[in-house]
Amino acid sequence: MLKFQTVERDSFYTRLDFRPKLLMMAIITVIAFIWESPFMQFWLAAIILAAALTAGVKPSYIRLVITVMIPFYILLLVTHGFFNIDQVKALTGKSTLTPLFTIPEDWWLIGGAVMSREGFAYGLNVIFKTLTLTLIIPLGVFTTDVDTMTVGMVRARIPYKIAFIFTATLRFFPLLFQEIGTIIEAQRLRGLAMEKMGPVKRVRVYAKVAVPLILGAMVKSQHLEVVLQSKAFSGSAIRTYLHESVLHTIDYVLMVFMILLFITAIVLYIVYGIGTFAGPI
Amino acid sequence: MSDPTTPKIIARLENVSYMYPRSPNLVLTNISLEIHQGEFLGIIGPTGAGKTTLCLALNGIVPQFYGGRFFGSVHIAGLDTLEHKISAVASHVGEVFEDPETQLISTSVENEVAFALENLLIPRDEIMARIPRALAAVRLEGMEKKHPAELSGGQKQRLAIASALAIQPDMLVLDEPTSQLDPVGSQEVFATVRELNQTLGMTIVMASHASEEMAEYTNRILLLSRGEQVAIGSPDDIYSQIELLIRNDLRPPQVASTFYSICQRSGYHGKIPVKMRDGVTELKRVRQQVQVTPPENLSQAIPHSGEPLISVKDLKHVYPDGTEALHGITLNIYEGEYILIIGQNGAGKSTLVKHFLNLLKPTQGVVEVGGANTEQLSVSELARRIGYVAQNPDTQIFNATVGEEVSFALNNLGFPADEVERRTVEGLESMGLLEARHQHPLSLPKGDRARVVIAAILAMKPEIIIFDEPTTGQDYRGARYILDISRELHKMGKTVIVITHHLYLMPDYAERVLVMGKGTLLLDAPIREAFHAVDLLKSTYLTPPQAVLLTQELSQLEGRPLPALLTPDELAGVFA
Numbered sequence: 136m137l138k139f140q141t142v143e144r145d146s147f148y149t150r151l152d153f154r155p156k157l158l159m160m161a162i163i164t165v166i167a168f169i170w171e172s173p174f175m176q177f178w179l180a181a182i183i184l185a186a187a188l189t190a191g192v193k194p195s196y197i198r199l200v201i202t203v204m205i206p207f208y209i210l211l212l213v214t215h216g217f218f219n220i221d222q223v224k225a226l227t228g229k230s231t232l233t234p235l236f237t238i239p240e241d242w243w244l245i246g247g248a249v250m251s252r253e254g255f256a257y258g259l260n261v262i263f264k265t266l267t268l269t270l271i272i273p274l275g276v277f278t279t280d281v282d283t284m285t286v287g288m289v290r291a292r293i294p295y296k297i298a299f300i301f302t303a304t305l306r307f308f309p310l311l312f313q314e315i316g317t318i319i320e321a322q323r324l325r326g327l328a329m330e331k332m333g334p335v336k337r338v339r340v341y342a343k344v345a346v347p348l349i350l351g352a353m354v355k356s357q358h359l360e361v362v363l364q365s366k367a368f369s370g371s372a373i374r375t376y377l378h379e380s381v382l383h384t385i386d387y388v389l390m391v392f393m394i395l396l397f398i399t400a401i402v403l404y405i406v407y408g409i410g411t412f413a414g415p416i
Numbered sequence: 417m418s419d420p421t422t423p424k425i426i427a428r429l430e431n432v433s434y435m436y437p438r439s440p441n442l443v444l445t446n447i448s449l450e451i452h453q454g455e456f457l458g459i460i461g462p463t464g465a466g467k468t469t470l471c472l473a474l475n476g477i478v479p480q481f482y483g484g485r486f487f488g489s490v491h492i493a494g495l496d497t498l499e500h501k502i503s504a505v506a507s508h509v510g511e512v513f514e515d516p517e518t519q520l521i522s523t524s525v526e527n528e529v530a531f532a533l534e535n536l537l538i539p540r541d542e543i544m545a546r547i548p549r550a551l552a553a554v555r556l557e558g559m560e561k562k563h564p565a566e567l568s569g570g571q572k573q574r575l576a577i578a579s580a581l582a583i584q585p586d587m588l589v590l591d592e593p594t595s596q597l598d599p600v601g602s603q604e605v606f607a608t609v610r611e612l613n614q615t616l617g618m619t620i621v622m623a624s625h626a627s628e629e630m631a632e633y634t635n636r637i638l639l640l641s642r643g644e645q646v647a648i649g650s651p652d653d654i655y656s657q658i659e660l661l662i663r664n665d666l667r668p669p670q671v672a673s674t675f676y677s678i679c680q681r682s683g684y685h686g687k688i689p690v691k692m693r694d695g696v697t698e699l700k701r702v703r704q705q706v707q708v709t710p711p712e713n714l715s716q717a718i719p720h721s722g723e724p725l726i727s728v729k730d731l732k733h734v735y736p737d738g739t740e741a742l743h744g745i746t747l748n749i750y751e752g753e754y755i756l757i758i759g760q761n762g763a764g765k766s767t768l769v770k771h772f773l774n775l776l777k778p779t780q781g782v783v784e785v786g787g788a789n790t791e792q793l794s795v796s797e798l799a800r801r802i803g804y805v806a807q808n809p810d811t812q813i814f815n816a817t818v819g820e821e822v823s824f825a826l827n828n829l830g831f832p833a834d835e836v837e838r839r840t841v842e843g844l845e846s847m848g849l850l851e852a853r854h855q856h857p858l859s860l861p862k863g864d865r866a867r868v869v870i871a872a873i874l875a876m877k878p879e880i881i882i883f884d885e886p887t888t889g890q891d892y893r894g895a896r897y898i899l900d901i902s903r904e905l906h907k908m909g910k911t912v913i914v915i916t917h918h919l920y921l922m923p924d925y926a927e928r929v930l931v932m933g934k935g936t937l938l939l940d941a942p943i944r945e946a947f948h949a950v951d952l953l954k955s956t957y958l959t960p961p962q963a964v965l966l967t968q969e970l971s972q973l974e975g976r977p978l979p980a981l982l983t984p985d986e987l988a989g990v991f992a
Contacts, residue, residue, distance in 0.1 A: 281523045306523055309565055314811065320775060321812040323871060324804045326828035328796040343814040349439075350858065351810060358518040361472070364481050365511040366532035366579070367503035377530035377543050 141277055144191030148278035152382050153287025155389040156275040162397045167267040169404060171226065171412035173256045176263035183267050187274045200269055206263045215258030216250040223253045226412040257412065281305060295372040307355070314351055318344045345381040423452040426586045426619050427474060431488035433643075434469060434478060443469045445643045446488075451587065451621060456613045458630040458651070459623040461640035462665040463891045467623035470640065471591040474621065475509040476502045493586045507536055510580025514592040514889075516572035525551070525567075526560040528575055529582045550582040553616070554608050569761065570601025574608055577914060581612070587619040588612065594626055595889050598761040598917050600957040602626065606633060626890050627669045628962060630656045631690040639664065655690035667892040670962035670984050671695035671919060675702075677988030682706045684991065689919035692962055696969050703973060706991045716980050716985070717927035717942040720750035721789070725880060725911055726772055731781035733767055741767040743935045744781070751879070754902075754912045756922050756943065759932035759959055765915050768932070769882055773798050786879075800829060803873035805928055807885040809865040810858070812872075818860070819844070819853040822872045829876065843875035847901075870901060880911040887918045899925050919947065920961040931956065944980035963987050 142149065148156075163183065170176055187197065215223075216235070223232060224267040232251035240246045279287070281302055319340075323329060327340060400410065408414035432447040444466045451457055459467050462503065472478040476497035479486035492495040493508040513519045522528040529550050533543045551557050554574040564572060573593050580588055582963060590609065594602040606629050612618040613633075624630055630637065637654040639647040641664045647654055655661070658676040661668045668676070669692075675688045684702055689695045726749040733742040741765045749755060756766045770776040771783045774790045783790045785801060806812055815821040822843045826836040844850045847867040852860060857868045866886070873881065883902055887895035895918065903925050906912045914926065922943070929946035931939040933956040939946055947953075947964050954960075967981040970990070981987045 233649050284528060302523055303521055306521055306564070310517055317806070317808075317811045318814070321806060322814065322982060323775075323795045324773065324799045325812075325825035326796045326799050327877065328788050328794055328828070330794065346814055347811050358513070359521065361477055361481065362511075362513060362519045363522060364477050365475055365506055365509075365513075367506040367535040367583075368531075369503060369535065373537070374534045375537055375540055375543065376534055377527065377540060377547075379540070 141280070142191030142193075146190050146278070147385075148186075148190040148274065150385070151278070151389060152380055152386045153275075153279050153284050154291050154380070154382065155386045155393070156279060157287065157291055159393050160275040162393045163271045164268060166397065166400050166410075167264050167271075169400070169409040171257070171260050172262070172410050172414055172416065173259040173263060174416050175410045176260050176267065180263040180266040180270070183270045183274060186268050190278050192270075192273045196273065197270070198396055201266075202270065211212065211261050211265075212255060212258040215249050215261065216255040219254045219257055220251070223251065223257050223412075226257075227253055228413065229253070260412065280378075281397075282378040283380060286376050286378045288334050289372060290380045291378070295374070296370045299370070303359075307359075310355075311348070311352065312346060315344060318347050323392055350370055423454055425450050426453050426493060427451040427621075428491045429473070429488070430490075432473060432490060434473065435485040436469075436482060441643075443643050444473070444873070447643075447645050448488075449638065449645070449648070451619060451810070453586070453619055454613070454617045455636060455974060456609075456622070456634045458634035458637045459640060460625070460627075460630065460637060460654075461623075461646075461668060462893055464642070465640040465664075466583060466643040467640055467817055468591050469622055469643075471511070471589050471621065473497070474587070474589050475511055476500065476505040482973075499718075503535065507583055508586045510577075510583055510585040510588045512573065512576045512588065512590040512593050514570050514595055516576065516596060518570060519576050520564040522823045523563060524560070525556065525562050525564065525575055529579050532579060532583050533736065548554070550578040551583055553612065554578045563990060568601060571599045571603065572595065573605050577605070577608060577612075578923045581618075585617060587621060590620070590622040590624075592623055592625070592950040593621035594624060594629075598957075599959055600760055602629075603957065608894065609633070625667070626649040627655065627667050628671075628692070631669045631672070632692070639655070639666075652690055656688035658688070665891065665893040673984035674963055674966060674987050677984050678706070678991045680701060681988050681992040691803075692965065695962065695966055699966060699969055700973060700989060703970070708970065708974055708978075708990050710978050711981075711989055714944070714981070716944070719942075720753050720953060722750060724748035724784075725751045727782075727784040727787075728768070729782045729784075731768070731771060731783060732779050733771065733776060734779045741935050742771075745935075745937050747930065747937060747940055749880075749911065749913070751911055752906075752909060754906045754927045755914070755930060756926035756928070757913065757915045757930045757932060758917070758958055759938075762934075763932040763956065764935040765932050766884060767935075769804075769884065769913065769915065772880075772882070773802055773804060796828065799825070799878075800876055801879050803870075803876060803878035803881040805866070805869055805873060805881065805883045805886060807888050809862070809869045812869045813857045813865060816856060817854050818849055818871075819867050819910065820856050821857050821868050822849075822875050825872060825876050839875045839877070843871040846874055847871040863897055866898055867901070874905075878910070880913065881905055882913045882915075884915050885917070886914065887916050895921055915960075919958060922962075923947070923961070931958070945981060947982055948980045 167179060188194065220232065224230065232253050235250045235252045235255055238245050238248045285298045285302050289295050322340065329337065329340065403409040404411065409416060427446050429449040432444055432678060433442050434444040435442050447470065459470060461467050469478055473490055474492065480502050490506055493509045495505055497505050520528055522531055526547050529547045530543050533546060548557065554577050556571065556574055556578060564575065567575060594605050597605065609620055609622065610633050613620045632653050637649065637651050638645065639654055647660060655669055655672050658668050658672060671692055672688050678684055684706055686698055686701055687969060689698045704773060728745055728747050731742055731745040734740050745768060759765050767776060771778060771790065772785060774793060776794050777791055785798060790798060794907055818839060823836050823840040826839055844853055847870055848873055849867060858863055886898045899921060900911050902914060916922065926943050929941060929943050931946060931952065938956065939949055939952055947960055948970060950960050963982060963984045967978055967987055971978045
């Protein structure tokens with residue numbers, strides 16, 4: 136059965152409260168968005184990757200994420216390398232870009248297209264940016280117990296209803312996947328030969344799965360509402376919690392560190408251009 | 417001043433009538449009832465009788481959550497459910513629902529127990545003190561950190577009971593808590609509830625179709641029909657009124673049916689017992705007054721032979737997580753048989769059947785259908801020969817009209833248009849659905865939706881039809897309805913395989929029984945032999961029908977073996 140991923144290793148990250156982790160995720164995300172330097176983005180992604188591996192995020196999970204993203208990364212390199220000319224010229228202040236290679240003229244449609252070194256570098260910047268964003272989530276989320284996360288979210292002033300939806304989703308997602316499996320199995324047993332189908336036909340099959348799935352989900356959500364009512368649930372944040380969310384010294388240290396990192400990154404970016412696309416590094 | 421010997425009234429319903437929004441009919445009509453502290457009240461009635469609505473009225477969800485028109489009053493622990501918030505009433509009434517999946521909302525056992533307490537603003541220290549107490553009461557200690565998905569069906573329902581208990585309610589209301597469970601889970605829930613009632617004095621209200629258990633455990637029974645209070649009284653009063661039960665589409669406990677039938681046939685005028693132990697006592701009395709004459713001609717299953725339609729040789733299956741689900745199963749299924757497969761959840765019943773359809777591949781061994789190895793055939797090819805009706809018809813309906821649903825498989829299998837039309841009409845006619853051809857399948861009642869799925873499968877003209885737990889979650893009428901269809905198909909020459917936990921329903925239908933336990937075939941025998949292998953059935957937590965148990969008691973009393981009788985009518989026949 137599909138289960139929520141958690142790291143098995145006890146580490147510095149698992150001992151942290153969720154609030155400093157939320158702050159870390161927010162600050163790293165903002166920095167990754169601001170920076171455009173492929174060099175800086177590479178190191179940021181590398182540090183987050185190393186941190187995720189140290190924290191116990193499974194290499195197989197990271198491999199899966201990267202494998203899924205590879206077509207997207209190739210697309211980014213091609214589009215930025217060949218076609219992102221005006222933005223890169225504006226960012227570097229150059230009137231002509233440095234060619235990396237040119238596609239032979241006699242190639243149909245794309246013959247003569249030039250991949251620029253600057254466009255390629257910009258593509259790398261976007262790739263490392265997305266890598267940072269996709270790795271920071273498991274670093275923060277997989278190292279936190281779901282219960283502590285809920286309380287941490289509430290203590291971080293995220294509305295309780297949102298925190299509840301988050302945990303209820305984790306509870307009901309496996310059921311949903313189970314139901315999809317049951318429906319597809321029922322269709323196969325009515326002569327649907329999925330193995331002989333092309334992608335377009337398969338999409339049409341999945342569309343048919345939606346009908347019983349949505350109706351089933353609607354019935355379940357009404358049951359859930361009745362269950363919640365019987366358990367005195369009102370969605371109000373005024374409730375007690377079994378699990379505690381307590382900030383320790385290490386949590387304060389991390390929060391102060393992240394705030395200082397953010398201030399430093401912004402100052403370096405504005406004053407010295409560090410992190411900009413055409414900056415010193 | 418109140419009489420100190422009279423138990424305190426926990427709930428008082430006065431002339432309660434209720435109508436859901438946009439519904440023209442009353443779901444409850446003039447219900448007046450008092451529920452006393454420490455009693456175990458059973459609510460019985462066919463589907464649509466208003467049992468669930470009544471359970472929801474006991475904590476104010478009806479009408480506060482649903483709306484609609486409500487008449488009369490419900491007072492719980494002195495609180496008027498119309499004047500107090502549901503959350504205020506919820507601290508007095510613990511509710512347990514039918515579906516073990518959708519009523520558990522947390523990601524761990526301890527969180528599930530704590531959830532309502534957190535909502536009720538119980539301090540953290542008190543919550544931590546109540547969790548182990550509630551889990552101990554349902555014997556789930558040590559499972560605090562487990563995810564609900566890791567629990568069995570019975571454990572899930574016990575967790576739901578623990579969550580309700582933790583709020584320390586005045587009353588526990590359980591709406592069909594065992595209908596989705598296998599016999600072990602069902603026994604776990606009944607044992608837990610009985611213990612709570614007898615040891616802790618907890619007031620219990622339970623709606624259930626499990627006649628034998630309700631007769632055994634409850635103090636009082638309320639019979640509802642079409643929202644009306646038809647009768648209320650002790651289990652002995654209610655369950656001995658066989659005609660009243662039959663008139664209301666309810667199944668009497670088999671011990672009661674047996675003695676009713678004995679009275680009808682032999683002129684014996686004893687009482688009609690509703691509990692097994694009273695039945696045994698009454699049996700002693702009746703045999704002193706009426707002579708026992710064993711029947712000479714009992715129907716016997718005719719052994720089938722020839723080339724097997726399905727052949728399973730040394731089948732072993734290991735799931736990817738390492739679970740060994742089947743260990744060396746060998747059996748043959750012949751054309752025209754009606755086979756019943758029984759066993760606990762996890763016994764390997766569905767795993768076995770899925771190999772017939774190539775939904776699972778053998779880890780070892782061979783499965784052949786019509787002489788062909790199933791591994792060489794696609795699922796869609798096998799679906800032409802084997803129709804599979806799963807438990808929930810709603811996960812098998814994908815089309816916008818009944819007609820499209822029935823022709824869905826035919827189009828997939830590439831039949832020409834005229835053949836599709838001919839077979840669709842035939843399928844619809846065979847299930848009496850021709851008039852509903854242009855209706856949306858989901859607009860039909862649940863029983864009819866099951867018929868749509870069966871019609872869709874029949875259109876493929878399969879030789880074998882498998883019904884996987886068709887009686888789970890159905891009331892007596894619904895279960896008989898589907899089984900009657902299976903019998904019709906059998907008469908048409910189809911080979912029928914039924915998986916069910918409800919053994920008492922099957923003597924009128926099945927010929928041969930496969931008893932499975934822990935991935936092995938414990939017994940493969942004609943139904944009379946299999947149902948009388950009482951010790952073997954009990955060893956795998958299957959409960960033989962009461963008529964079988966009474967027959968064995970009678971054999972002992974007579975000091976001679978009697979034929980393997982299966983039904984109340986057959987047993988009553990020996991006293992004719």
